[in-house]
Amino acid sequence: MAKPNLSPKIHLNKDNFESLLQERVNNEISKYIINTNEIDESMRYALTNPGKRVRPLLAYLIGDVLNLNLNMLDGTASAIEIIHTYSLVHDDLPCMDDDDLRRGQPTLHVKYSESTAVLAGDAMASLAIDIILQDSCLSSDLKVELLQFLMKTIGPEGMILGQIQDISFETTDVSEEQIIKMNELKTGALVEFSMLAPVIIAGEDTKQWGKIAKRVGITFQLIDDLLDIQETEEKLGKAAKKDKKKNKKNYPICFGVDKTRDKIKEYQNEVEVLISEMNLSEHPISIYINKLFARQK
Amino acid sequence: MAKPNLSPKIHLNKDNFESLLQERVNNEISKYIINTNEIDESMRYALTNPGKRVRPLLAYLIGDVLNLNLNMLDGTASAIEIIHTYSLVHDDLPCMDDDDLRRGQPTLHVKYSESTAVLAGDAMASLAIDIILQDSCLSSDLKVELLQFLMKTIGPEGMILGQIQDISFETTDVSEEQIIKMNELKTGALVEFSMLAPVIIAGEDTKQWGKIAKRVGITFQLIDDLLDIQETEEKLGKAAKKDKKKNKKNYPICFGVDKTRDKIKEYQNEVEVLISEMNLSEHPISIYINKLFARQK
Secondary structure, eight states: OOOOOOOOOOOOOTTTHHHHHHHHHHHHHHHHOOOOSHHHHHHHHHHHSOOOOHHHHHHHHHHHHTTOOTHHHHHHHHHHHHHHHHHHHHHTSTTTTOOSEETTEEOHHHHSOHHHHHHHHHHHHHHHHHHHHHOTTSOHHHHHHHHHHHHHHHSTTTHHHHHHHHHHGGGSOOOHHHHHHHHIIIIIHHHHHHHHHHHHHTTOOOHHHHHHHHHHHHHHHHHHHHHHHHSOHHHHTSOTTHHHHTTOOOHHHHHOHHHHHHHHHHHHHHHHHHHHHTTOTTSHHHHHHHHHHHOOO | OOOOOOOOOOOOOTTTHHHHHHHHHHHHHHHHOOOOSHHHHHHHHHHHSOOOOHHHHHHHHHHHHTTOOTHHHHHHHHHHHHHHHHHHHHHTSTTTTOOSEETTEEOHHHHSOHHHHHHHHHHHHHHHHHHHHHOTTSOHHHHHHHHHHHHHHHSTTTHHHHHHHHHHGGGSOOOHHHHHHHHIIIIIHHHHHHHHHHHHHTTOOOHHHHHHHHHHHHHHHHHHHHHHHHSOHHHHTSOTTHHHHTTOOOHHHHHOHHHHHHHHHHHHHHHHHHHHHTTOTTSHHHHHHHHHHHOOO
C-alpha cells in the first residue's frame, strides 16, 4: 500500500465540524479543476455552487468515529460530491426535470448551454472516478473495492435505475414499496455509499452502519420531497411544487404529508436506537444526522 | 493476481479474424446487459446496433501479436465498445450533433426519449468501468493502471475536451494544429487506448505501439470526416454533409479534400513503416489497419 503523507489528526467538535469539513471538501475539490477551458469552467461553476456538502460530511464524520486520519477520506469525499453534482447537472436538463435554478443560481445548462451541461456531467463522473484511482492513501485492492461499490451505487442497477423509474412513474400507478425503492436507488444509494466508504477504508464491519445508512438515505429524499411541497419557490431557491405539476410521483404526493411525516419519524427513531447502540449519541455524527432530519431547506 | 479460466488459444488468420472477433465481442457485451427495464433495453438497443467493432478488434489483434490469451482482453474490449457507444449516444442528442440516424437506425433518443438517452449514456460509462473492475483475469494493480489510462482518455482532458472543442470551433477560427489536436482528443484517444491496453496487459513497452496508435487514431477521424463530405445520406446511414451545414469545422472542410487525402496518405505511410519495423506486415493487425485506411463507409 502507498504511504500517505498524513497530517495531524483534526479534532472535530459539535461547534466546528460543519464549517471545518465543508471548507475541507471545498478546498480538496478545487485542487482537481485547474484548467481554463469551458469544461473545467463549467464544472467549477457547478461545484462551487454553495451546497451543504451533506455526503462528504457524513463520510468524514463516520471516518472520525472510526479514528481514521481524515486524509484517508479526502479523495473519496471529493469524488462523492462530484458524483452527486454530476447527477444534479444531468437531472436539471430540459429533457429531464427541466430546472432553471439550483441552490438559487442558474443551472449549468442555463448558464452555459445544454451541450456543455451534458459534457460537464460526463466529465465530472470521469473525474470523480479518477480521483479515487489516483488517491495515494489507498491500496489498489481498496480502490477496486470502493469503485466496484460506487459503480453499483450509481450505475444501471443503482442511481440511474432510480432516475429512470422516477421518470417512468409519471405515467404509471405505483405502490408505496415502489416509491420507497425508487427513493433508495435515486438518492439513498449514494448517501449509503458516503456512509459506508469510510467503514470500508477503515477495514471495519459495515453491518450496523449499513442499517443506519439505508434509513438516512431514504429519509433524506422523503424530507426533500416534503419540503418541495411545503416551501415556496423563493425560499428553496428552486422550482418548488414543480414535481407535482409534472405528474411526478413521490411519497408525500402519493400518500400525503402526514403519512410522510410519520414515515420520517419512524426511520428517525430507528436511527436513534441504532446510533445509541454504538454509544455515539453525543458524537457530531449523531448531531449532524439529527440536523438533517430536522432541516427546513 | 486472480487465476483466470483461460480458454484454448484461438488461431486468427486473415480470412476469419474479423467475423470471429466481432462475434466474440458481441457475445461478451450481451452477458453484461440482462435486465428487462428501460435502461437495459435502451443500452441493448444501442449496443446491438450493427457496428464494425473497430476498437475491440484493434485490441484483440494486438493482443494476438503479443501472444495474449484473448480471455485476458474480453472485459477490456467490451468496456471499450461500451464507452464508444456511450459517447455516440450523447453525441447524437438534439443539443449536441442532433442526429436521427446511426448506422441506418433511429438514434437512441429518437427510439426512446432524450432523457433515456442521457441516462443510458451515463449507465454505459458506469457499466464499462465496472466490467474492468470485475474482470477476474486482471490484478487490482492492472485494473487501476488501465482505468487511470481510460479516465485520462475519456475525461475532461481527453475525449470530452475534444467534444467541447468540436462544438466551440463552430464559432471560432481554428488552425490546422488545433483541428488535428481536436481529432486526437475526440476520436484518437480512445483508439489509442484500444491499441495500448493490450500492450499494458501483456506488460510490454508501449513506445512503438504508441506511435502507431496515435497515427491510426487521428487518421480514423480524418477518413470519417472525408467520407462525411463525399458520401450521400443513403450510403452512410447517417445525416451526411450535416457537419458542414452546422458550421462544424473539420480537416477537409477547413483545408480541402485533397490536403486531407495527402494527410491520410502521410500517416498511412508512417504506420506502414512502423509496422514493418516490427515484422508484422503479414499479421492480421496490418491487414486490418490497411482496411481501415481504405474504408469507404
